[in-house]
Amino acid sequence: MDIQRLDHICIAVRNLDEARRTWEPLLGKDKPDDAYVDEPEKIRVARYWIGEVGFELMESTAPDGDVAKFIEKNGEGVMLISFNVGKTREAVKELLDKGYPFIPDKRGEIVRPFRNCEYAFVHPKKLNGVLVEMIDDKEKRDF
Secondary structure, rough: OOOOEEEEEEEEEEEHHHHHHHHHHHHOOOOOOOOEEOOOEEEEEEEEEEEEEEEEEEEOOOOOHHHHHHHHHOOOOOEEEEEOOOOHHHHHHHHHHOOOOOEEOOOOOOOOEEEEEEEEEOOHHHOOOOEEEEEEEOOOOOO
């Protein structure tokens, strides 16, 4: 498989504004490098670039969102690790052929769109309880 690099790590938080006040001094930042809301995923995100790797603080925008469910079950903390791949669809096909289960969205789709790329979640039951994302993001960054 064409894993190019670690793409990002997501930390699930109850309150994004409070988490930013805690994390930004440690990260040496005064604001996120990228802040966004993803309505279909029910998340509000503050992303920081640490070298080539994204570090995300993620808050649920709804009580039934996946981040809210994760926090209810596990508490705040590392929610997922994301790997940057050449092409998400090719990575999914290869992993499905090797028996890795994926988590479909509410429409039953495994591969999901995001900005100029696609991503998919490998089920944590296969990877020692770790939710893993495959993403083919090619965003230009100033490293």
